[in-house]
Amino acid sequence: MKTSKQNISRRNFIKLSGLTGAAFTLGFYFPANAKEAKIIKADDASVLNVELNAWISIDTSGKVTIINHRSEMGQGSFQSVPQIIAEELEVDMNDINIVFAQGSQTKYGSQITGGSSTIRGSYQRLLKLSASAREMLIESAARQWKVEKTECYAERGHVIHKPSGKKLHYGALVEEASKLQPPAQVELKRPSDYKIIRKPLPRQDTPLKTNGTAIFGLDKKIPGMLYAVVERNPRFLGKVKSFDDAAAKAVPGVKHVIPVKMRVFSHDREGVAVVADNLWSAMQGRKALKVVWDDNGFEHHSTEQLYAKMNESFSTGKALSFKTKGDAGAAYATASKKLEAVYETPYESHSCMEPLNCIAHFKDNKLEIWGPIQGPDWVQKDVADLMGLKADDVTVNMTFLGGGFGRKAFLDYPHEAAVISKAINAPVQVVWSREDDMTQGPFRPGMVYQCRGVLDGTRMSSFETKVAGQNMGHQNPGANKKSYNSSITEGFLETYLDSIPNYSFSDVPLESPIPVMWWRSVYSSTNGFAFESFIDELAVAAAMDPLAFRRQHLWNGRYHDLINKLEEVSGWKSRSKNAGFGVAITECFNSIVGEVVKVSKATDGKIKIDKIWAVMDCGWYVNPDIVKAQVEGSIVMAHGAAVKHATHFKDGMAVERNFDSYKMSRINEIPEIEVHIMDNEEKAGGVGEPALPPFTAALTNAIFDLTGKRIRKVPFSLDQV
Template sequence: MNPRADISRRAFLRQAGLSGVVLTLGCYWPTAGKSAPDIVRLAGAAPATTPLLAWISIDGAGKVTIFCHRSEMGQGTWQSLPQIVAEELEIDLDAAAIQYAPADPKRYGPQPQEGSFSVRGWYEQLLRVGASAREMLIEAAARQWKVPTSTCYAKHGVVIHRPTGSKLTYGALVQDAAQLPPPQQVTLKKRKDYTVIGKSLRRKDIPAKVNGSAVFGLDKKLPGMLYAVVERSPRFRGKVKSFDDTAVRAVPGVKHVLTVQRAVFNLLYEGVAVVADSSWAAMQGRKLLKVEWNDEGFDHLDSAGITARMREQMLRPLPSEAFETALKGATATLEAIYESPYQSHSCMEPLNCTADVKENSIEVWGPIQEANWIQADLSERLNIPKENVKVNMTFLGGGFGRKAFPDYSLEAALLSKAVKAPVQVVWTREDDMTGGPFRAGAMHRCRGGIDAAKKIFAFQVVSSSQYIGQGEDNVAAPVPVSTNAGELAGLSNDYYKTIPHYSFGGIPIKSPIPTMWWRAPIANVDAFAGESFIDELAHLAAQDPLEFRKKHFISPRYLALINKLANVSRWSTRGKNEGWGIAITDSFGGIVGQVVRVSRRPDNKVKIDKVYAVIDCGWYVNPDIIRAQIEGSIIMGLGAATTHATHFKEGKAVEKNFNAYPMPRIADIPAIEVHIMENDEKAGGVGEPGLPALAPALCNAIYDLTGKRIRTLPFKLDEV
């Protein structure tokens, strides 16, 4: 929606679709160079430059509704974003309602759930929204009482006149407040005065998820809705040559059998959909479907062939004469190669989407991680105005980047259009784990040397992997390797300041396998190589691994974090029969240090005793959510390091379900202790930064215990 400059406030509220009497607030979407947008007047704002964002409604009974504009996939945005608003609005969050905001970039700005950006990208703006609403309500009360606003304050959804103790509820004030222009500037609280932020408030989504009332994608039901499953090419780029649906159509409940496409980056992948009046009938029909695929024109690679390509590319000589000269000046040098596998996203909730396409409108419901992208994609591909495409987010049973992709929503929309009825497309577990896109595997060639002071003198990493994209058609040029240039994702920033000679670059490989972001993109593989190799350099220098890292840190934040990590893990108490490993990573605005402690079981097999984690995410909202996210990241990182990987045979994904792609079980999870740094830094990320440090810290601990250096993931603890 893009209201005219002369539109009335009441008209705006009606068009916003908010029932009853409400106070709705808006603010500028941040422009370049503005980290803290001002509150602006809804009426009179220039539509071309001030897209409006509506966040709060208060009805006549005083019920506050806060709109959450970003998806909730377990990471806690459903709680933390409204918690920010509630602090400055001066309400009890337990008494408020939370609703998903629909996809609407003109009102809510970008709505992707990626890069651990929800809090760090929005906290200043949401604080100002809450404060602006509070000030409007206070002003409305002051006008009723005919007193200065300075004599009034708000608390627990009530405005109070300090001298007399008179009180007015937000519900009694909302009609008058709705007529006032939002203030141009507001004064925010100091952190020491917070009563809601910084507290481990109970998550409002948990009761609904426990009692079954929470709405996930598969819970959506529409009158006349049909269900579809799709037989897709197991070789990703295969085309439908022909299909025989004779037996399929004999299954009771099957209504249609037709071809369908999904867009994977710039390519259209083909499949054959079975549409029925129940998901069971559709699945039974699919079992009888016979499809002949045209698999010509692209490689049918095995995992061994992919690994060979990565190794060949990684060992290509790249010009870096200055670094070669520097490496020769080191007192001792080392070289190692690290390997990381392809991974499936394997969310607990497989992909699904419900679409209802009419002549000039589309409405979809599902576990959607990137509402704006899906809205724009459907608008463009079906040639329907964006304002007529409504995207409704449900709760997500995990996402990790996969549900930010628009392919599964396009399938549903195309099928709905074809059969002229609402359609829910259901991906089976096998579909979800074999259909891609995947996290790309990677190889890293690390070389380095130390100087006479036992510090890193030269450090180079050349990686080889598939770049994120559709595969071999999007291969870019190598990232050049030159002295003191490039970055290694997840590497602590102080290393760029304290290592005299470094160079980081990468060379892509060609493969038809589609690849995409996976929790903590790039850092999830780069940090394994980088922090493992730094540990190797520490041992080359005969230095304590923690103290070796500390010698390279110069910023107060890094030094404070590593000192905290040493203290909480009691690093100085390390025993002879234990293995201790450390890794410190910096990614997506969060600095995380982890110490892993391992030992031998009575049967001489390695077990993980405990993981200590310290995160510096700057300004934060809810400590319990942070701890939960770090714990989840550690468990996900443990699975990727020790239990599962995706392999390919003749161009097809091998692992199809959890029997072949095992997740860590409860008995596999060690004790985890999480600590949060307190400081005055800006908000950083949490959900992604917690993952990259686990694999290197674990492997470094195993080396400390056994003397065996693990450079290839995944590995089995039982076989160390």
Template structure:
């Protein structure tokens, strides 16, 4: 059965038809003593209020079904989760079926997909749940044969008697196993015993995505469904004064034209929706729609004004006297300013959502990255009980944080309510790239002081940016806000630097703008990492030290020492030539540590080109090396674009870049050879999908300095102009 063919309703119906099933659900707590609870939906139903993270079902035919409460946007959830289950359950990977679970925090627990959380958040629960089911099936077989539990073992979906070699399949045992109490002690496999985890395996979603049968948001259709596109002002926070739809209503198929709004943090953004029987008709109707806008009552921002504000705000962050005193007494001192731009998410699949509002219920289908939040948001805004708001996830054509936001499902639900019919709202590429929210730009000032031995004695990083957190509330009156020193981890900077540097300070100032901003792959690490790791490299050269050796001297933790040693081995670092075009950088976010090394060369025309990129990630305990390599490769490509080919700029309160002609993505011919390597250790599972991005830009900038002697402190830049 294809993953998208298995709905919860179908799953329960099949369970009823096939007799008893063993259904396990893992409790939310992740402690080692947290045990799964056994429930039987056929005879007992689901206990109300029980908080469950996942459903795993084995029917009397031996079929295993995992209802996945996490979204799949290319990061490999549909492969990694079944691998974890199959390992401890002792079934073949191809015998585990997976389907999306609808939003339901009481049954499935939190369902967001951000922070690289799928494996690092699910691993303990899925492993214990699989092991619990295995032990219950073994106990059922031992009872059937009237032998000791120790005389039996599980393998490939069956329990085998060690002495007699008799075999009973899971399907034959499931009825008895479902009546047993879960074991009080569960022993998980050791890593050396794994047969499935840690091994490459073909992804279950790849055949669906290559043969066209995978259901993405735009593929989903409902009977009687309408289509809608929305005319939005390109200037942020414009409101609708009036509109003339006389020509729009002449377009065949157009049925409704209505004013709509969507909440973006604390501000409502207005527009006019054109609804039709087909997407083409809706788009043609929008072309002839005339909307008259009320201009916002504040100065329209531009990139120049935003940058001016960030430079000014860097000056309002007060100095820390103790740090300044230590810095002034350093043997060598260095200061630098780094600048990063606003960026669009620009997922390959633009935003879209289907909503069916029925008065006392709402049903949603689409590329949803954060099902729980959207369910709760719709319940609150429409005053409908949360259990009557059903959110179905489809595959996502990219997410990067944007599709976790509740604005576009709310917009779709509002239109469905207005027309009293199911509707699919589709954003064009221009809608997607001009409306935001965006990754905020950021400016940094950095100070570093070295002692007589060439070690960092004092290190300071200040940044000015639009704080994502302050977007939740209206702009407060009064002077600009500034953060106190060392009030956060300065995401992206390796934590052990705080052990290896005697005096450090971090501070920030938040600028205000009507431009909406939000998280973007790796969040603040994508900007902080560029500034800090580039500056660490600058300090290494100021000290006259090798960049890798300099980092090793300031990172006392053995885990980071091992990472640096492995990078030196992969790059043949110690035998490289002088000014050979090598650059390295290391960052950390969402408990994943990643290093990139970039090797540059000059072509026959003297142009700088990337010869190769070596990525090295330490994500601790991991499931599928192929997925890790794919995620880090994708992160490098995305980081390459953000560093060298695209940025979002603003003029008169509007985003300038509206499509890929002015926001160019790296082409396949731009992608250098990439090698990805994975550290082997026994650390806890860490993130992968986001940690792979931040170190690329500083590694590339550091390589440019090594080859040319030029420091890159502002993104994006053109390699052709280096």
């Protein structure tokens, strides 16, 4: 498989992808009010004047070119999407060329790479599209040979006539195939017949990322481009009162020093941009800049104040009810066997290895953007609205991303680059320093959970949770501040809601100037710790094995299969007495993940993590190596948030500025991770995020099993347990 650095639009797809001669192009579109996509040829799309999602094109040399409408930030879409297409199209992976799509929700539907949605949101359409193209090529060959189509089959880019052994290359068939109509129905392969899907094929983008030819945002250059860095107010809602740019302008290479505003939810964040003909000069000019800030009119929160407010709100604030059944309050009030616990999780920085950056060129009332962007269609619409442009006048080009975790789906940094480009009338690349990235946010919100439960014998008869923390949706312009947080049950196993007769989930929103947003697995990353820690506490109170306690409340065989697998691979029933074993199971983005953590005491008496077992049930999947890599990456990220790092605030400003204080997990601190994937007939779920939420609870439950000490606040130090 080859990858292309060229971003394309549907209009220029054939020309820019380098296809030779006549091309057979097949895509899909959504007719008005239709629930299913309709497969259609490119020529027919032009006649019908509909926007075609041009996924597959084959030229006369047999080269296959496909569009990847999602970003590639390490999660593996540049490998998984071609594997899906190669399977049903019956071509070799090396014959596929993949290119990034430009931002356009009209053409491609949702392009947001988030919610672990790339494969689960499109795999069925991709399979059908590929199979349709294959069947049209087979029919073209059968007509040419004047034989029955049933006598022919496709293999490795050829159509073969079974009785005679005659063979035609796809390239020789594309012209005639392009005249046929796509079949109304196609039969897809059974998973047992897969030759490419479900195989641990090596990622084709790995060589590009190791030999330096992959183009990330910081690698992208365009003619006449200047460089900008921005001194932004460190207190989020503060304004620029005045600035002295004399020393900054004296730095050789500095061209402009201008005030700038970028939209962050419903507010404008203010700063001063230093623009130069090279990045070093821009950075030096920023250091010489003198800015006076106006920080009046809003609260300057510290971490201690934020958590005090959240804890106080359980008794003083009005809880917004999200989901209830029965009467959890009455059940708790009258219960003889009940339990209550409070859990705290921290604010976190995204801290992608590639800090934020973006190129913008505003010219003749049109705007073009290049950069590491998770949601190109969102950027197109949002920046067009903010700049007073039509969406069609904004072109958004994706590069590879050096990590995203939700941060690069936000819209502030492309808007800032566009504003600066318009002001200086030149293309500009805005580069954020590591300190900018870590201190400006938005952050994962810190949360506090008040959990109350009731046991009837060994079963949960009531489960009640109040959640205090910032509601991401309340930051948007015109937001209804009385609306509940619909994500507060993320991570909670769905079938628990069937087996528990009384439950209540509600939230008490915290108001703060600190901007918050999605962080890998979103609210599940904090919910999972609270919910699965409390489930474990209830199991202990019921004097039951933690896995057996969970099993009796899960009325669906899929969950039992996962528990059985987890029990088997971890040796749960034969676990030793000199070690602690903890388990947690969470569900998000249509996938279920169970994890067991084993801990013990080192010779110095300190806690060490010996091993982690993870069982992923994501339903239908593509590449087991990518699944395992995503599970491992999620656990490493969860490890950091559990025992290494957090973002704190003092006087309204983020404290941790770089990796010297925001400590990341090191390779020698990560134990062996053993990953198992469930095979079943379920629809595809997410892979990139669902393995993060269970880890922290599994770890703290293991520590309790070993030491009897219950940890309800993270991060904590393993050395101090």
